[in-house]
Amino acid sequence: MFPCFHASYAPLIKMEPIIQTKHMDVVYNLGKKNEFKAITDFNLDIYPGEFIALFGPSGCGKSTIFYSILGILQPSSGEILIKGENPYAFSANEMVNYQSRIIGIIYQAFFLINSISVMDNVVLPQAFLGIPWWKRKKRGQELLDRFGIGNKAENFPMLLSGGQSQRVSVARSMVNNPDILLADEPTGNLDSKSSEQVMRVLDEINKKDKKTVIMITHNASQLVWCHRVFYMKDGQLLRTVPNPDKKQIIKFDRQKVLVTEIELLSQMFPYFEPEDLKVKSLVNYLTQDLDFLQIDRLEKAVKLMILRTMGRDNFQEILNAPLARGGVGLPRTRAKFLADKVGQLLKHSEDVRRYRRRMNEGTFFSREDKLINELLYYIVEEAEIKLDRDQKSILKQAVRDRVSGLIRKEELEIILKNPVKKGGVGLDKTDREKIVFYFEKLLTQGIDTANKS
Ligand code: ADP
Numbered sequence: 001m002f003p004c005f006h007a008s009y010a011p012l013i014k015m016e017p018i019i020q021t022k023h024m025d026v027v028y029n030l031g032k033k034n035e036f037k038a039i040t041d042f043n044l045d046i047y048p049g050e051f052i053a054l055f056g057p058s059g060c061g062k063s064t065i066f067y068s069i070l071g072i073l074q075p076s077s078g079e080i081l082i083k084g085e086n087p088y089a090f091s092a093n094e095m096v097n098y099q100s101r102i103i104g105i106i107y108q109a110f111f112l113i114n115s116i117s118v119m120d121n122v123v124l125p126q127a128f129l130g131i132p133w134w135k136r137k138k139r140g141q142e143l144l145d146r147f148g149i150g151n152k153a154e155n156f157p158m159l160l161s162g163g164q165s166q167r168v169s170v171a172r173s174m175v176n177n178p179d180i181l182l183a184d185e186p187t188g189n190l191d192s193k194s195s196e197q198v199m200r201v202l203d204e205i206n207k208k209d210k211k212t213v214i215m216i217t218h219n220a221s222q223l224v225w226c227h228r229v230f231y232m233k234d235g236q237l238l239r240t241v242p243n244p245d246k247k248q249i250i251k252f253d254r255q256k257v258l259v260t261e262i263e264l265l266s267q268m269f270p271y272f273e274p275e276d277l278k279v280k281s282l283v284n285y286l287t288q289d290l291d292f293l294q295i296d297r298l299e300k301a302v303k304l305m306i307l308r309t310m311g312r313d314n315f316q317e318i319l320n321a322p323l324a325r326g327g328v329g330l331p332r333t334r335a336k337f338l339a340d341k342v343g344q345l346l347k348h349s350e351d352v353r354r355y356r357r358r359m360n361e362g363t364f365f366s367r368e369d370k371l372i373n374e375l376l377y378y379i380v381e382e383a384e385i386k387l388d389r390d391q392k393s394i395l396k397q398a399v400r401d402r403v404s405g406l407i408r409k410e411e412l413e414i415i416l417k418n419p420v421k422k423g424g425v426g427l428d429k430t431d432r433e434k435i436v437f438y439f440e441k442l443l444t445q446g447i448d449t450a451n452k453s
């Protein structure tokens with residue numbers, strides 16, 4: 001059984017979860033021949049203002065969780081609490097209030113009513129609340145305008161594209177200004193451009209309106225929008241992983257985390273499936289024949305190199321020297337290979353650092369072109385890629401721009417990816433990754449730290 005990491009994350013500040021399940025089991029067809037346990041011992045905490053992804057393969061129980069939160073599928077054991085209350089104890093009126101004012105929902109299939117206008121679809125949830133027509137219409141138009149479909153109010157849903165339909169259903173879900181937005185595979189039926197638009201809308205609802213958003217997805221590329229990802233498999237919560245690229249709503253106490261290798265890996269590679277993490281761990285093991293003492297010695301030697309208190313040749317000597325004599329104990333060829341790599345990288349990063357400093361001072365750097373050429377030559381050699389003249393000149397400009405900080409990592413990636421016709425280098429994924437990987441290592445080392453010599 002895979003360890004459940006979520007249990008080890010304790011929030012640092014006292015805040016009540018907006019949604020919580022405790023040891024929740026959900027069983028379909030309970031007591032019948034076709035009884036099926038879809039959710040097992042599910043513990044989840046979602047805090048106000050979070051954007052959460054429930055992520056996992058088809059059939060793992062994501063929609064089942066959705067229905068349980070929605071109040072239409074009662075857990076067979078355990079608890080579910082919304083704002084501290086059990087929705088399954090609500091009276092009929094309280095349930096209507098809950099489902100119309102506390103929770104907004106959107107589905108993969110939109111579920112718009114085709115025989116009434118877009119506007120009527122959007123304001124339908126208000127009809128049951130006795131709100132006058134002019135008020136409903138004002139609210140509906142506001143939302144449609146906001147999501148970029150204001151001019152479609154009088155159309156019928158059949159005339160809309162998928163992306164537009166989903167934005168109508170987002171407007172409908174927000175019409176009563178609920179606290180929580182539940183979205184079940186909201187982009188499952190959309191092309192990538194429409195998906196992006198819908199994701200932006202959800203992001204805005206989370207950021208600007210401060211709504212708690214829970215999105216169900218099996219598409220890993222959408223996880224970047226979320227604060228935390230809840231990985232599910234076979235009806236269980238495997239782990240929850242905070243997105244390191246987003247400022248968290250809740251500060252989690254990392255000290256309390258049990259440090260296992262897989263857990264560390266899962267923080268470094270938050271969007272990997274547990275299986276992928278296991279692969280990483282194993283490959284790491286196969287390539288990493290060094291023991292702790294060796295790694296410790298290697299780190300110390302690398303540090304001396306980074307601090308420039310040791311030269312390349314001494315470094316190689318230490319790598320090659322036997323353990324008993326304070327070395328790392330690597331064979332000669334491997335010691336040379338590593339020393340070459342580290343030496344090259346640090347030399348380039350030193351150039352990058354100098355280059356950046358001159359640039360900041362506004363002075364001309366006479367070796368600029370030479371540096372860029374060297375870098376380019378090294379990168380192309382190292383990555384073993386063949387480039388024609390056009391590609392080389394575009395890559396050279398990109399290298400220059402990245403070194404001088406004119407473009408970010410993401411922009412470099414795009415230039416490397418785009419075809420030459422569109423001003424890119426047109427590299428495949430492997431080559432792009434090699435280049436970007438080397439570059440980021442280089443720039444990390446090239447950052448001016450305390451030592452300003
Ligand atoms: P997901 O949304 O992650 O694709 P679901 O929550 O829809 O998964 O389904 C989880 C599991 O429960 C699946 O194995 C599915 O076959 C089963 N299941 C879903 N709905 C029912 C139902 N009404 N009766 C019996 N089994 C169901």
Ligand code: MG
Pocket residue numbers: 062063064
């Ligand atoms: Mg589903």
